[in-house]
Amino acid sequence: MKKLFLGRHIRSLREKAAMTQRDFAERLGLSTSYVNQLENNQRPVSAPVLLSLSEHFDLDLTSLSVDDNDRLLAALREVFADPVLAGTAPGLQDFKMLCQSTPDIAHALVRLHQAYRQTSEQLAMLDDTLTRDEALARPTPYEEVRDFFHFENNYIHELDLAAEALAGKLASNGRLFARDLVQHLETVHGVTVERQRMGNEQGRIRSFDPATRRLSLNEALPEATIVFQLGHQIALLEAGDIIDTVLADARFQTDDAVHVARIGLANAFAGALLLPYESFLNAAQETRHDLDLIADRFGASLEQVAHRLSTLQRPKMKGIPFFFARVDRAGNITKRHSATKLQFARFGAACPLWNVHRAFESHGTIIRQLAETPDGSRYISLAAQIIKKSGGYSGPVLHYAITLGADIAHARDIIYCDDLDLTRAAAFEPIGISCRICERLTCPQRSMPPLNRAIAIDPNDRRLIPYEIR
Structure with a gap:
């Protein structure tokens, strides 16, 4: 079990209570020197101290995730x-x-x-x-915003609560339909919604005119995307104060990053509106995270469901920690988040042995992979191809693969693990994060040596990898 060092948490609790270390120690029944050591991370926090902190200072034990x-x-x-x-x-x-x-x-x-x-x-x-x-x-605005969401665990509490509360008011029989959101926009905000054909060459899916209060949506969009875009517009109209507060606290370096983050936060609201936290978490647990069943229940897309599963980080009501990513045909990661120890590379492409790359050949089916990273962690990784259209025959068609995965310790709660042999070490395929930081020296798919290792090249000895890693 990992030792827990909570110096900053404890100091914050004491300062919030406006107490000296001596008074704080007396409240907990500890010595002043012991509290001082705890605050300076010289000693780990024991279970009795954790319980005492929770009892006397309302410390949320579920928030102390490593x-x-x-x-x-x-x-x-x-x-x-x-x-x-x-x-x-x-x-x-x-x-x-x-x-x-x-x-x-x-x-x-x-x-x-x-x-x-x-x-x-x-x-x-x-x-x-x-x-x-x-x-x-x-950093580019998108990189700055991506890192912001990454370190926020891809969950903005106030925004998620607001979206969930609105969903509870508007949902028809526990599910949101486009008509529910259209009526809300019209009656509450005076916004007229129309679906129309939009120019394929621009790939446009939504357009709002503040002067006329008219929201236009591409008629070629699937229902799940329509609902999401309606939710995005509602976020901009109703959750502006929350979004402004989050943006102010984030202190982005450029105005462009602020604009990108505003879109991301509105998208987070829309996702939470379409898939309200508590009911979505219950559905995930009831179906043992069957992606298709969850998508059918909420009228959502496979990507929306997979992405939402990776954001279930609400204090005292957390879901399984998942990683999620979306990859294009060139191997670029266009979306990423991990609530697990597995972290996506900040530079370079993803590991070619990862099953997300094979998903482009799966034709809509979910493929599975038992994977082991160099640190010995083992995961179940799910991957599927998704196709996005926004027009007719001549309209753009986007091809992506998405992946969703969790530590194998959660196998009993994930239906996709039921018929897999989790006891056989050879069943787990060795994958890495990125060639540039992977320490697997004998991988035949390696595209470059690790950054911190020297190489030797023998012109008389040719192998699959044309160099030897020292």
């Missing part, structure tokens, strides 16, 4: 795998202490490395004059 530290730890280890930091990597315990004691500094290091990588890559391609542009050192 998942956030796992994500941050994985990001930090990737930073120090960069050759520019060769020989400087701290030990695992030092990494853990940094994440637990000073997470703000750890986040800053990750952001600094991201800026360095972006600048380095652009320096290799651009003229020296262009490289002096300070804008090149900043």
Whole structure:
């Protein structure tokens, strides 16, 4: 069992109560020196102290997940795998202490490395004059927003609660239909909704005119997408105060990032409106996470259901920690989130041994994979191809593959594990995160050596991989 260091949590509870360490210690029945050691992460928190903190200071025990530290730890280890930091990597315990004691500094290091990588890559391609542009050192708006949601665990509590409350008022027999949201927009906001043919060349799916209060939706969209887009518009009209508060607290570096984040937050509201937290969690548990059955119950798409499962991180009501990603045919990860220890690479493509790449050949069926990462963690990984259309014969057709997975420890609660042999080690396929940080030295699918390893090339000895990793 992992030791729990909660120095920042304990200090925050004490300061919130406006108490000295001595008064705080007396309330808990501890010595002042012991409280001081706890606050400075010199000692782990014991079970009796946890219970006492919960009893006297309303500490939410379910909020003390180590998942956030796992994500941050994985990001930090990737930073120090960069050759520019060769020989400087701290030990695992030092990494853990940094994440637990000073997470703000750890986040800053990750952001600094991201800026360095972006600048380095652009320096290799651009003229020296262009490289002096300070804008090149900043993350793109989408990268900045992606990292924001990642470290928020892809769950914004106030926004989720507001969407769930509205769904409870509007849903017909426990399910939201487009007509429910159209009526709400018309009666509450004076917005007229119309479905019409939109230009295929622009790939447009939704357009709102604030002056005329008219919302136009592409008539070619499936019902689940229509409901989602209606929910997005409602979020912009009704949840603006919540969104503004979240944006202000996030302190994004650019206005573009703020605009991107606003769309992301409105999408989060729409997803929570279509798939309200408590009823969705109950459905997931009742069906043992059968994606098709859940999609049918809520009138949602497979992607919407899979994405929502990865966001079930509400305090005291958490679902199974899932990872979720969407990949295009080129291997680019266009959506990603992980509530598990498995973290997606920040740079480079995903592991070619991962079953998400095979999903493009699955023709709409869900394929399964038992996978093991280099750290010994084992997962059930589900993948399926999805096709998005927004027009007729000449309209754009987008092909993606989505993946959803969880630690194999949750197998009994996931129907897709029922007929798999989970006791046989050979049943788990070895996968990595990305070739650039993967330590599997004999993988025949390797596209490049690990960043922190030297290579040797023998012109007289040719193998599948044309170099030997030292």
